[in-house]
Amino acid sequence: MTRDSREEAMREAGVAEKDACATKRELETGDTVVEQGATLTERAQGMHESRCHAATERHHHHSHANDSRHEGGHHLLQVEDLSVSFEMYETDAPFFRAKKQTVRTIENLSVSVHYGEIVAIVGASGSGKTLLADAVMGMFEPNALVEGRIWFDGVRQDAAGLARLRGRGVSLVPLSTAHLDPLMKVGRQVRGVARTREERFLRAEKQAQLFARYGLASEVADLYPHELSGGMARRVLLCCALMDNPKLIVADEPTPGLDLDLAVRALDDFRTFANEGGGVLLITHDIELALRVADRIAVFKEGTVVEETAVANFADPHLLQHPFTRALWHALPEHEFAPGDAHDEARPPACPANVASEDDGASRSCQRALEARSITFGHNPSHLIYQDFSLTVEPGERVALAAPSGFGKTTLCRLLAGYEVPQQGSVLVDGEPLPRTGTCPVQLIGQRPEETIDPLARMEAALEEAGEVDARLREALGIKTAWLRRYPHELSGGELQRFCIARALAANPRYLIADEISTMLDAVTQAQLWEFLRSEAETRGLGLVFVSHNPALVERIATRVVNVEKEACAR
Secondary structure, eight states: OOHHHHHHHHHHHHHHHHHHTOOOOBSSOOHHHHHHHHHHHHHHHHHHHHOOOOTTSOBTTBOOOTTOBOGGGSOSEEEEEEEEEEEEEOSSSOGGGOOEEEEEEEEEEEEEEOBTOEEEEEEOTTSSHHHHHHHHHTOOOTTEEEEEEEEETTEEEOHHHHHHHBTTTEEEEOSOGGGSOTTSOHHHHHHOOOSSHHHHHHHHHHHHHHHHHTTOOGGGGGSOGGGSOHHHHHHHHHHHHHHSOOSEEEEESOOTTOOHHHHHHHHHHHHHHHHTTOEEEEEOSOHHHHHHHOSEEEEEETTEEEEEEEGGGGGOGGGOOSHHHHHHHHHSTTTTOOOSSOOOOOOOOOOOTTOOOTTOHHHHHTTSOEEEEEEEEEEETTEEEEEEEEEEEOTTOEEEEEOOTTSSHHHHHHHHTTSSOOSEEEEEETTEEOOSSSOOSEEEEOSOGGGSSOTTSOHHHHHHTTSOOOHHHHHHTTOOGGGGGSOGGGSOHHHHHHHHHHHHHHTOOSEEEEESTTTTSOHHHHHHHHHHHHHHHHHHOOEEEEEOSOHHHHHHHOSEEEEHHHHSOOO
16 A cells, blocks of 8 residues: 555545544433444444554554554543533522533543553643543543543443443552541452452452562551551552552552652552553653653643653653643753742741841741650550651751651651650740640641541631631632632642642741642642742741652752651661
């Protein structure tokens, strides 16, 4: 076949497929539409199976990895023209006069995963990446309106079909650790249901192997989710996904809370899974880790893919086509850490920096430190996490806490903020214990924002807990006015985290404890946020204690690194 004849044949095939798939409708359809869709499914499925190609050819608007495969002549996963909207009531209208309005979150989104490849989804926080994962898994909110076409293993799926695939062909590594059953021990959750004694033995053996691979001690199987650190909970979720034998893994931010070694190990397991013939849809804000294992990168912004490119193109920003993709590159701590079009920085009043007037008690207090004096803490006497541990943080210091995942960094953050009380020793500010009532001078921002905000209250109420929040502070953190009338479940994890940061800063703290606060933010927003916090620390004399598993970020931000593993007792 000549080049011209081949191109003509491809054009004809494209016209035929367009005709077969012309009817868009919701994935959750009625009986009448389903009957109509059966014919369309057969025609579209045949078109998918007939369009085999070489590795260098273009197909469905993307290029291929050299080792990707089209078993049966089709993709493992194909999402075409996906749109997701939500019916919501007007937020500014009186309750009985509020009318419904449609808010579109994803629009005309197309992405695919071949057999044997990893496709990484990166991009702006709140752009719809988690919604894409939910759509692939067939998990829709009651007020969701979903349009588009999804094929899995050559078969077009409706919502019911996608639901049947959960755990039987498609496994999810969810964004939130809240997906773990709080009333069930984690070992039982990982093992799942076994129908025979032999199957129970095999699943218990595989669970033990997975735990050993991810550094989870055997006794962890007898713990409940609330007894796990954030990193340990992430590893348990990974084990759940790898327990069975899926064809496709949808991993929605699988590495926050994991130290670099464990994160690399987890993604290497995804790479091995893909090399053995499976497919992985990897949703992550950690671009550097994505570049390590992915075959293709799809960049999200404002609910759609703005660029799909090969991993090799991230070696040089000039090879990237879309301005937002280039902004992500420049914002990485490994590169320029440039915040791009950063918002104006708000500086709420607090203790002035570098002021030591003998006449001003408030100024003198700003020169004192946050201290942990000889603290000993453990959830039980036989398992001490810290023993005779001491730490001092001066005003304006930016101290990074370093330790392997699961060692107790989150516990230390909670101790410093007064959420936990040590069995021995004390935590002091200006030589005084933390106050039991009123506003605490030490504010904690946790790694799980969904657990710190009332799910039944609007976001404006969450901010009001700290008093008046300056409009410039909201702008600096990229909080949109429309978000104030929404409920927590209507925002992404990254959007929720911005509210938590604003709430903590609005309390005018002297010290800010930040526990993995930017893992759910895109690179540009992350750079904006950390540049803002660094400026706050320098301008206001704000002491900052933070946890991050990103060595490049720590090098950029920290004035001092404390190796908690060396200075605390061994676990």
